[in-house]
Amino acid sequence: MRLETAQIRIHTNLCTGKSTQEQALLARIESLPGLRQVAIGRNLAGSWGAGDYTLDLRFDPAPSGSTGHDDGLAAALEGVAQVDRVAYSPISDGLRAPQLRQGIWRTLMFRVRPEAPECQVRSLEQDLLRMPEYMPGILNWRLARVLSPGTWTHVWQQEFASAEDLLGEYLMHPFHWGHVDRWFDPEFPEWTVQAISHAFCPLATSLIANHNRREEYAP
Known part of the structure; x- marks a missing residue:
């Protein structure tokens, strides 16, 4: 499978009728070739460095020799003020509540410093993946x-x-403050992350469980 997520910012003069906005966006996106799953949610107050909506997409695997990051989505979103979009490959995941309904979906996109040692990046990743051990709310x-x-x-x-x-x-x-924050704070010697986008929005059903239910991926 091919996974993408995007932060979508709409024009200021379109910031009313959010239900209509979502329906219009979905109608344009759902016709994309190879699309298997789409979810969109309006970001809630407290999101920052993000757009008005979080969009998540699951596609069939890209054909051999293709990057899988074509301009179909860009064409579908023509006229939107800004789209911050990434394709990604999972490292690791976990499920405690695969039947989750009407929850909250949080997306943190971040950039590590180009000069950060690889061992430091791996330690950051390991600390993030340890968070659910300490936080049952995840x-x-x-x-x-x-x-x-x-x-x-x-x-x-x-x-x-x-x-x-x-x-x-x-x-x-x-x-969070004792272990994870050091990777994000320039005042710490372990500083690794130089930019972030933090967004959270309503979630109808678990996207992670739905992805895993259909097919497994290799780390």
Whole structure:
């Protein structure tokens, strides 16, 4: 399978009638060749460095010799103010609540410093993947490396039952501040991440479980 996520910013004069906006966007996207699954959610207050919507797509595998990052989506989203889009390959994931309904989908896209040693990047990845051990509110999760050229190097996604689990336990947990934050803070010698985009939006059903239910991927 081929996975993509995007942050979509709409023009200011279109910021009313969000249900109509979502339906119009979905109608244009759903005709893309090879598309197997699509989800879109309007980002909630507290998101930053992100767009108005989070869009997630699952495609059939790209043909041999193809990068899989064609301009079909760009054409479908013509007229949208800005699209920040990545294709990615999962490193690892986990499921505690595959039947999750009406939850919260969080997407953190980040860029590691080009001069960061590879061992440091791997340690950062390992600390992120340890977070669910300490935070039961993270119900499902996936860490991935970005394949497409652009701003971001990684995508870190989590599913929660409510926004309170993200804004409370996750962001305020001692493991977050004591272990994970050092990779994101330029005042620490371990500083590795130089830019982030943090978005969260409503989630109808678990995207991670739906992806895994249809086909497995190799790390």
